[in-house]
Amino acid sequence: MSAVKEEGTEHRILEAAQRVFTRKGMAGARMQEVADEAGINKALLHYYFRDKQRLFEGVFKGGAEKQFGCIWDSLKGREHLFEAIEAFVAAYIDRMVENPQLPLFIANELNRDPEGLRAFIDRGMESRQLFLKLVADARERGEIIDIDPRELLVNIMAMCAHPFIARPMITHIHGITDEAFRRMIIKRRKTVPEFIIRSIRA
Amino acid sequence: MSAVKEEGTEHRILEAAQRVFTRKGMAGARMQEVADEAGINKALLHYYFRDKQRLFEGVFKGGAEKQFGCIWDSLKGREHLFEAIEAFVAAYIDRMVENPQLPLFIANELNRDPEGLRAFIDRGMESRQLFLKLVADARERGEIIDIDPRELLVNIMAMCAHPFIARPMITHIHGITDEAFRRMIIKRRKTVPEFIIRSIRA
DNA sequence: CGCAATATCAACCATTTGGTTAAACCAATT
């Protein structure tokens, strides 16, 4: 039994599929390419995941949903808004560094089929409530200015996700290498929370 | 001659193609669907635009490139950073309101083929230089804190573009209607510059 | 071992899809 097989075919398929799907999107991904990347036969793909749609869902559940759940969870147990923002941004960026293609992939598939992926979004609902409460508390204590908390959340997520979505544009327009881009991202774990907090502090 | 024909077949094809391409992406778009949407035969598509790639380029040049050029141009002639930021954000959001699917489409195609679309990005280079200069000037006058201007530009673009890219996620997680989303966007023409300027003002 | 269940594969099939062809249409010109 080869070392490759030991890893478990199903898991290997999911990893390959995630790479291909995030690279090419649902429409652009080819079953043959997934099979090749997993080092197996195309028929075996349909043996484990009946069709493309189910394979896609498998990838989405195992990858995207878990990653984003992780990000939302970083808010849990926080008692102060600023601390929560720092944790959220750090978690967001760390997850994106692990899988830089993810945000664009998710944005795409959410646009393609907004209804079908409700469950994915719902996982963040709980943490969203907590975030709103932290904002309200901070506002009451006079620590921050009056700001629409929903807009604040949009801004935070925008600054975390967008560099990964617009990466080719950013690297090219600023004439920086991939390595410099990586350094910029790492720096943003600190600068983004600073940027946000400076903007809302009373 | 019917009123429809009067508009010019080529132009009508481009409009239809832009709708289909931005809705489905390059890989997901079907030539037949473009033909249907333009109310013409599929063969006629190939008569005007030899193949899918050329049709895509036609759409990109006529749509995306023009739109983004417009945004960059809003910086021209500005003398003060804050004023420039206000103009840039307003132009960015206005263009996106006109064509909400555009940022996701561009992000996708730029990722798919970073090399092939250099010309598109290059159009912004001139304005980018101006932006850097405005930041340096403001810094010298002590009006703003010390901040990496490239990161600032990333943040600005992130806050402008991301709501359109993550729209399904935002509307669902905040439980708002399309109309409420539209209002939020309009409001952001003011709140985003405020947010940014508050954050960088010395 | 022998046998049943699971896993894997090569070859195949039906449909979709980008692209072509040859003929018809139509408006202007001779």
Place this chain on the structure above:
DNA sequence: AATTGGTTTAACCAAATGGTTGATATTGCG
């Protein structure tokens, strides 16, 4: 009216693609 040029169409084609089948390994177990 006949010619000519650009425009439009229906029918067609080859390649790509998602999915199936039936046979062949491989594994676990009595």
